Amino acid sequence: MCDTCGCSGDCGAVLRKPGESDYHVHVNPGTEEHSHSHAGGETHDHDHFPEEHHDRDYMHNHDGGHHHHHEGTSRKIVLEQDVLQQNNLLAERNRGYFEARNIFALNFLSSPGSGKTSLLEKIIPLLHQRFPVAVIEGDQQTTNDADRIHALGVPVIQINTGSGCHLDALMVNRAVKELDLQDNSLLCIENVGNLVCPALFDLGEALKVVIISVTEGDDKPLKYPTMFHEADLCILNKIDLLPYVEFDVAKCRENAMRVNHHLEWFELSATTGEGLAQWQQWLEKRLLHH
Amino acid sequence: MHEMSIAMSIVDAVVANAEKEGGVRISGVELLVGKLAGIEAESLKFCFSAATKGTIAEGAALVIGEPEGTGECGECGMRFPVTFYYAECPKCRSLRITIVSGEEFLIQTITIEEEGE
Ligand SMILES: Nc1nc2c(ncn2[C@@H]2O[C@H](COP(=O)(O)OP(=O)(O)O)[C@@H](O)[C@H]2O)c(=O)[nH]1
Ligand SMILES: [Mg+2]
Ligand SMILES: [Zn+2]
Ligand SMILES: [Zn+2]
Ligand SMILES: [Zn+2]
Ligand SMILES: [Zn+2]
Ligand SMILES: [Zn+2]
Numbered sequence: 187m188c189d190t191c192g193c194s195g196d197c198g199a200v201l202r203k204p205g206e207s208d209y210h211v212h213v214n215p216g217t218e219e220h221s222h223s224h225a226g227g228e229t230h231d232h233d234h235f236p237e238e239h240h241d242r243d244y245m246h247n248h249d250g251g252h253h254h255h256h257e258g259t260s261r262k263i264v265l266e267q268d269v270l271q272q273n274n275l276l277a278e279r280n281r282g283y284f285e286a287r288n289i290f291a292l293n294f295l296s297s298p299g300s301g302k303t304s305l306l307e308k309i310i311p312l313l314h315q316r317f318p319v320a321v322i323e324g325d326q327q328t329t330n331d332a333d334r335i336h337a338l339g340v341p342v343i344q345i346n347t348g349s350g351c352h353l354d355a356l357m358v359n360r361a362v363k364e365l366d367l368q369d370n371s372l373l374c375i376e377n378v379g380n381l382v383c384p385a386l387f388d389l390g391e392a393l394k395v396v397i398i399s400v401t402e403g404d405d406k407p408l409k410y411p412t413m414f415h416e417a418d419l420c421i422l423n424k425i426d427l428l429p430y431v432e433f434d435v436a437k438c439r440e441n442a443m444r445v446n447h448h449l450e451w452f453e454l455s456a457t458t459g460e461g462l463a464q465w466q467q468w469l470e471k472r473l474l475h476h
Numbered sequence: 477m478h479e480m481s482i483a484m485s486i487v488d489a490v491v492a493n494a495e496k497e498g499g500v501r502i503s504g505v506e507l508l509v510g511k512l513a514g515i516e517a518e519s520l521k522f523c524f525s526a527a528t529k530g531t532i533a534e535g536a537a538l539v540i541g542e543p544e545g546t547g548e549c550g551e552c553g554m555r556f557p558v559t560f561y562y563a564e565c566p567k568c569r570s571l572r573i574t575i576v577s578g579e580e581f582l583i584q585t586i587t588i589e590e591e592g593e
Contacts, residue, residue, distance in 0.1 A: 259590035262504070263497055267583045269486055269507070351478050383478030386514060386581075412514035415561045444562040447571070 199357045201364055202329050202344040204336035213345070213360045273387055276355035280362065280390025284373070290476050291373040293391035295413060298379030300399045301423040303331045304456040306374055310338050312466055317473050318371035322361045324353040324378045331376060341365050352384040353377050359390075372473060381410040392476060399424040400431050404438035411445045419450035421465065426455040479516060483523035487533055490586050494532060499588025502533040506585045512545045512561065512578035536587075545578030 201211040268274060284291045294302045303323075310319050321342040323332040332344035343361050345353060358375060367373065375391060377384045385394075396417035398406050401424060407414040414420065420442050422435065435453065442449055452468070454461030486507070494502050505524075509515050517540045528534045547558040549565035550572030556565070563573045 260503065260587060261497070261499075261590065262585050262587045263493065264585050265490075265493060265583045267489060267493075269482065269489070269581045269583055272485060272489065350481060352481070354481075380478070382514070383481070386482070411561045412512075446561070 199345050199347045199350060201361055202332065202346060203364075204329055204333045204342060204344070211360065211364060213357050270386060270388075273355045276359055277388035277390040280355055280359055281392075283362070284390060284392070287367065288370045289367055289373050290371070290473050291375060291389070291391040293384075293389050293394045294374060294376045294397065295381065295384050295394060295417070296379060296397035296399075297381055297402065300379075300397045300402065301456045302376045302379070302397055303334055305397065305421070305423060305454075306376065307334055307338065308456045308459065308462060309466060309469070310335070310340055310374075312462075313372060313469065313473075314338075314340060316470070318368040320365050320367055320371060320373050322353075322358060322365070322373070322375045324357075324376055326350070326378060341367075347378055351378055351380050351382075352387050353389060354387045355389050372469075381406075381413045385410075385413040385416045393418040393472075395419050395421060397421045397423050398438070400427050400433040400435075404434045405441060407438065407442040407445050414442050414445040414449065417446065417449060419452065422451070422453045423456055425453050425460060426458045479519040480523045480527065482515065483520060483527040486524065486583060487527045487531055489583060490533055490536075491531055494586060494588045497588055498590055499586075500532060500591045501589040502536045502586055503589055504537045504539070504585075504587035505533065505583065506539045506541065508541045508543065508580045508582040508584050510543050510545065510578040510580040511559070512575060513581045515581065517542055541584070543577050543580055546576050547573040548576045549573060 199213040201213065203209045294306070296302050306321060310321075313319055319340045321332075321335045321340060323329075323335060323342060323344045324347060325331055325344065326347050326349070328346070329344040332342045335342040343365050345357050345361055347353065347357070353375065375389060381396075394417045396413055396419070398420065400422065403409070422438065428435070439451055442451065450468070452461065452465045454465055456462075486505070490502055490505055509517050509520065521538055521540065524538050528536060545558040545560070546555055547563045548555050549568060549570050551570035552565060552568045554565055554567045555576065556563075558573070558575065558578065561575070562571070564571055565573065
């Protein structure tokens with residue numbers, strides 16, 4: 187990790203595989219995507235006066251012994267460039283690859299602990315006789331989730347993002363190269379547990395699946411509107427706990443629909459399997475015609 | 477703090493553009509961050525200055541424009557301010573609203589300095 191800015195920079199995300207302790211691949215954005223070097227590096231680090239003083243014809247000397255002028259060479263360039271352009275372009279490449287191979291990719295998003303991994307553990311055994319399934323697990327640390335999926339006997343790769351709080355298109359691009367994906371398969375991508383920035387980073391998925399559980403507030407969709415606005419379907423998990431918690435399902439659904447009236451809605455329990463059949467049916471239909 | 481990785485994407489993008497244009501230093505960056513874009517402008521400013529450390533954008537003045545959200549009614553065409561993804565048309569009460577501004581997230585301009593030898 188990068189001490190200077192706390193990012194996962196040069197450092198970057200690492201790919202790992204369960205049961206292969208010596209396998210580890212750095213997702214290195216390389217020079218074009220994370221080209222900044224940090225203080226103490228090879229960049230010339232001298233102090234500039236604040237830019238307000240950096241007028242035309244302004245000239246200054248540096249104590250470091252090297253001299254240069256900034257003579258009226260200040261120039262404004264109009265970019266009008268999407269901040270996430272780089273990620274969006276790469277996501278489109280992933281999407282094209284998935285489409286060409288008829289791979290149905292789902293991006294699973296939730297707060298930590300809502301039940302993303304549990305849901306995958308439950309649904310994959312029901313699907314993978316009919317459809318090949320592969321999984322990309324995103325977490326800051328550990329291969330725990332990938333180990334859980336590995337136990338089901340499907341191909342899985344772990345992306346450890348370190349200090350990074352979301353997956354991006356580059357990480358998925360690299361992970362896909364390390365996974366032996368089959369044509370006409372389902373690819374489940376479990377994002378890092380976080381309802382904020384994963385909403386902004388397109389991975390190239392076909393659909394975004396947001397999961398909330400009844401132990402969270404029924405106003406969650408209003409607190410994280412960007413995520414619910416971006417999602418294609420919402421799964422309300424842990425409905426087995428409804429008798430024990432104060433959670434208004436109708437109100438939660440209404441809140442979610444206010445933010446996104448195209449949202450598909452499912453209610454289930456990954457623990458008891460209640461409500462799972464409806465979602466399975468929907469998934470199988472989409473797997474055949476997506 | 478998710479604004480950090482976003483700040484880093486911005487730094488990477490502006491540095492790449494500045495270098496392409498022959499800039500040796502970036503003295504200013506103008507962003508457009510819509511009120512509905514899901515980005516905290518204050519936090520982004522803080523992260524930006526950390527993310528520029530040791531780059532040619534270090535010390536660059538960051539100016540963030542924050543356009544307000546505007547919705548347009550799909551029934552009667554009325555335009556009105558919105559602060560959220562859902563809204564009701566104040567004129568005809570329709571819920572078929574399209575967001576027409578407020579979701580922007582753009583690097584508008586950079587100001588570079590060229591080495592004047
Ligand atoms: N009661 C109940 N607990 C659940 C359910 N789904 C998941 N959990 C529990 O919630 C915790 C977090 O689940 P996990 O799948 O690891 O969440 P993730 O962080 O979203 O991947 C675990 O202790 C699960 O056993 C459910 O439907 N009902
Ligand atoms: Mg998990
Ligand atoms: Zn860094
Ligand atoms: Zn390593
Ligand atoms: Zn200088
Ligand atoms: Zn993040
Ligand atoms: Zn109207």
